Structure formats: C-alpha cells, structure tokens
Amino acid sequence: EDQVTQSPEALRLQEGESSSLNCSYTVSGLRGLFWYRQDPGKGPEFLFTLYSAGEEKEKERLKATLTKKESFLHITAPKPEDSATYLCAVRSSGTYKYIFGTGTRLKVLA
Amino acid sequence: NAGVTQTPKFRVLKTGQSMTLLCAQDMNHEYMYWYRQDPGMGLRLIHYSVGEGTTAKGEVPDGYNVSRLKKQNFLLGLESAAPSQTSVYFCASSPGATNEKLFFGSGTQLSVL
Numbered sequence: 331e332d333q334v335t336q337s338p339e340a341l342r343l344q345e346g347e348s349s350s351l352n353c354s355y356t357v358s359g360l361r362g363l364f365w366y367r368q369d370p371g372k373g374p375e376f377l378f379t380l381y382s383a384g385e386e387k388e389k390e391r392l393k394a395t396l397t398k399k400e401s402f403l404h405i406t407a408p409k410p411e412d413s414a415t416y417l418c419a420v421r422s423s424g425t426y427k428y429i430f431g432t433g434t435r436l437k438v439l440a
Numbered sequence: 441n442a443g444v445t446q447t448p449k450f451r452v453l454k455t456g457q458s459m460t461l462l463c464a465q466d467m468n469h470e471y472m473y474w475y476r477q478d479p480g481m482g483l484r485l486i487h488y489s490v491g492e493g494t495t496a497k498g499e500v501p502d503g504y505n506v507s508r509l510k511k512q513n514f515l516l517g518l519e520s521a522a523p524s525q526t527s528v529y530f531c532a533s534s535p536g537a538t539n540e541k542l543f544f545g546s547g548t549q550l551s552v553l
Contacts, residue, residue: 419483
C-alpha cells in the first residue's frame with residue numbers, strides 16, 4: 331500500500347532562516363512525486379513534480395529534491411508570505427490515484 | 441477562467457439527510473477526484489474518475505457515491521449523512537497523461553449534526 335509521511339508536522343522559522351521539509355514515501359513504483367502549497371480556507375496549489383531520483387526543481391525560494399525514498403522541500407531565506415501548509419503526494423505507476431501526506435504547517439515570523 | 445468550481449461552499453445537514461456536492465471544471469480535463477480533508481489526517485481520496493462515464497473507489501469510499509455523466513462535472517453524493525462525514529471536501533481535476541498536476545477547487549465545508 332502506498333504511503334506518504336511528512337515531517338515535521340509544524341515548523342516555525344524566523345524570516346531569513348532557511349530550513350527543509352521532509353516527505354518520505356513507500357510506493358510499488360513511483361510515477362511521480364508532487365508538492366503543493368495550501369493556504370487557510372483554500373484548495374491546494376501545485377508547486378512541483380519530480381519523476382526520478384536525483385531530480386531537482388526550483389521556484390523562487392523553494393527547491394524540491396528527490397531520492398528513492400524521500401523528497402525534501404528546501405526553503406531558502408523564507409518570508410512571512412511563505413507561511414502555509416505544504417503537502418506532498420505520490421502517484422504510483424499503473425494507478426490514477428494521488429496519495430497525500432498530512433502536510434507540514436509552516437509559519438514564518440517577521 | 442473559472443477552473444474548478446465547487447458548489448455549495450458551506451452546508452449543514454442533519455444525520456440521515458442526503459445531499460449532492462457538485463464539481464465543475466472548464467478545462468476539458470480527463471481525470472477528476474474527490475478528497476476529504478480532516479485535521480491531522482490530510483487529504484484522503486474518496487472516489488475518482490478517469491473519463492466520462494467512469495468512476496472508481498479511492499481510500500475512503502464508504503457512505504459516498506459518485507457520477508460522471510458529463511466530462512466537465514463530477515458529483516459526490518451522500519445518501520444518509522453521518523456525523524463522521526463532517527469534513528472539508530475538495531474536488532480536483534487533471535488533464536491526464538500529458539500533464540499530471542492536480543487543479544483544486546476551493547472546497548465545501550460540510551457539517552453533519
């Protein structure tokens with residue numbers, strides 16, 4: 331059974347204090363790993379797709395990386411507007427299902 | 441461009457009542473999904489559809505039914521609502537094989553008393 335575990339559950343950072351969020355996954359065969367951002371009261375918004383170990387994607391202060399067992403979302407010099415819940419999801423080969431982790435709630439203090 | 445639209449945004453039901461949540465997308469996407477989101481449990485897949493006229497069960501399908509009679513619409517039904525179905529429901533769509541990212545609606549807050 332496909333599983334996604336995210337850590338930490340919550341993270342408080344000072345503005346400019348870089349950190350990383352972790353997404354560990356177990357799948358029979360990875361078709362893709364996805365990162366989303368969710369603001370309170372809204373639906374998740376797509377950030378990145380990663381397909382194979384060693385792949386990296388960047389967008390502004392965010393960089394996502396992928397190994398065979400986990401993915402990291404690195405946040406460099408975060409700003410208060412980066413505060414949100416970050417969700418990780420996987421899709422296995424041969425399925426149409428996207429399985430989500432429980433998310434990391436990030437709070438960046440000014 | 442509306443994207444994915446969910447109606448209603450809020451609803452309160454009494455135990456045993458029935459209702460239908462509507463999801464409409466105007467992007468001609470093949471795949472559509474219904475998730476529920478509960479505190480501490482993340483997004484859990486209820487049902488999904490990979491094309492008009494098709495549906496399949498997700499992780500937590502019990503107590504729910506779905507239909508996709510038209511490509512742009514995906515309906516989620518609760519035949520006899522229970523307090524355990526109190527949740528925020530999200531619909532999502534995806535173009536399919538050519539682009540796998542999910543586009544989400546803004547959610548429906550459902551309370552069952």
